Amino acid sequence: xxxxxxxxxxxxxxxxxxxxxxxxxxxxxxxxxxxxxxxxxxxxxxxxxxxxxxxxxxxxxxxxxxxxxxxxxxxxxxxxxxxxxxxxxxxxxxxxxxxxxxxxxxxxxxxxxxxxxxxxxxxxxxxxxxxxxxxxxxxxxxxxxxxxxxxxxxxxxxxxxxxxxxxxxxxxxxxxxxxxxxxxxxxxxxxxxxxxxxxxxxxxxxxxxxxxxxxxxxxxxxxxxxxxxxxxxxxxxxxxxxxxxxxxxxxxxxxxxxxxxxxxxxxxxxxxxxxxxxxxxxxxxxxxxxxxxxxxxxxxxxxxxxxxxxxxxxxxxxxxxxxxxxxxxxxxxxxxxxxxxxxxxxxxxxxxxxxxxxxxxxxxxxxxxxxxxxxxxxxxxxxxxxxxxxxxxxxxxx
Numbered sequence: 001x002x003x004x005x006x007x008x009x010x011x012x013x014x015x016x017x018x019x020x021x022x023x024x025x026x027x028x029x030x031x032x033x034x035x036x037x038x039x040x041x042x043x044x045x046x047x048x049x050x051x052x053x054x055x056x057x058x059x060x061x062x063x064x065x066x067x068x069x070x071x072x073x074x075x076x077x078x079x080x081x082x083x084x085x086x087x088x089x090x091x092x093x094x095x096x097x098x099x100x101x102x103x104x105x106x107x108x109x110x111x112x113x114x115x116x117x118x119x120x121x122x123x124x125x126x127x128x129x130x131x132x133x134x135x136x137x138x139x140x141x142x143x144x145x146x147x148x149x150x151x152x153x154x155x156x157x158x159x160x161x162x163x164x165x166x167x168x169x170x171x172x173x174x175x176x177x178x179x180x181x182x183x184x185x186x187x188x189x190x191x192x193x194x195x196x197x198x199x200x201x202x203x204x205x206x207x208x209x210x211x212x213x214x215x216x217x218x219x220x221x222x223x224x225x226x227x228x229x230x231x232x233x234x235x236x237x238x239x240x241x242x243x244x245x246x247x248x249x250x251x252x253x254x255x256x257x258x259x260x261x262x263x264x265x266x267x268x269x270x271x272x273x274x275x276x277x278x279x280x281x282x283x284x285x286x287x288x289x290x291x292x293x294x295x296x297x298x299x300x301x302x303x304x305x306x307x308x309x310x311x312x313x314x315x316x317x318x319x320x321x322x323x324x325x326x327x328x329x330x331x332x333x334x335x336x337x338x339x340x341x342x343x344x345x346x347x348x349x350x351x352x353x354x355x356x357x358x359x360x361x362x363x364x365x366x367x368x369x370x371x372x373x374x375x376x377x378x379x380x381x382x383x384x385x386x387x388x389x390x391x392x393x394x395x396x397x398x
């Protein structure tokens with residue numbers, strides 16, 4: 001009878017086994033192969049066959065112990081071989097450790113993306129045939145703490161931030177067996193490379209001057225220098241904190257919020273007419289042009305005896321609402337409102353919607369921080385005004 005000899009590449013075999021889509025029917029065969037792989041690996045380590053006397057022998061066989069391994073086809077029990085001095089360790093479990101880490105990271109990614117712990121449990125059971133508790137999924141998310149903390153407290157002195165946007169949103173948190181409202185402060189900025197960057201966030205008990213001031217102090221302690229402009233709504237505590245902590249910085253009142261405040265003073269039938277008049281005021285490129293348009297609008301309203309309350313709000317907030325006109329023209333669409341920060345808040349709400357009520361404040365900080373990190377990584381890109389400026393410069397050269 002002819003004997004056929006072949007060489008088995010153990011590394012290739014391990015890769016094929018660990019990355020395959022084997023079914024449960026092949027589980028027993030898989031166990032035999034893995035056990036044989038570890039047996040062969042121990043032989044190579046010892047440099048001697050069983051009962052062989054040789055000067056090159058590294059150690060002696062010392063039986064085995066059983067160890068479970070969780071794979072995509074389910075849980076298997078392997079015979080892990082031992083040596084007398086205990087220095088031998090099969091490489092199979094090193095690869096398993098890396099696979100296990102990837103599995104944990106995948107679970108964390110599901111949670112950050114807004115998948116509930118209940119759904120994560122179901123996914124794991126479908127993939128692995130194993131049940132995991134909600135408490136296990138929750139404990140795994142705690143691994144995000146050092147990552148989020150390092151990112152949230154990174155230094156800010158390496159970049160110049162010309163424009164900073166600040167806003168607060170609200171979440172529900174369980175505290176002492178009660179459900180309470182918490183304020184989440186978020187600040188984003190435009191860095192020297194014209195990219196939006198989340199520079200800070202904080203979960204606090206309320207939205208007050210003191211809380212905003214502490215938030216801005218923490219940004220300054222991390223190296224934030226006074227920007228040209230800070231854009232926000234007209235919350236009194238926020239305004240006062242900006243004036244206190246950033247002397248010499250202009251405050252831009254969010255134009256979208258400002259227009260809404262003005263339009264809220266008139267009946268529905270008059271909103272369209274009023275909106276058209278306000279639009280003409282801010283559809284300019286220079287502060288002086290905006291003032292001229294505003295004066296014409298006010299004079300017309302006074303003659304007609306209409307929109308008294310709207311005119312009052314316009315006059316009181318006008319100067320704060322046109323500060324963006326002192327900046328380069330190409331930046332105007334990006335710095336006159338907090339719209340993109342509002343969109344970021346909406347993304348945080350969307351991903352946190354499956355939780356509804358955070359179990360405690362640290363869990364809220366953890367998840368919101370992870371969402372902000374993910375959003376920044378995914379959507380951080382050079383802003384449009386640089387492309388517009390480059391096209392304009394190219395046209396001038398041509």
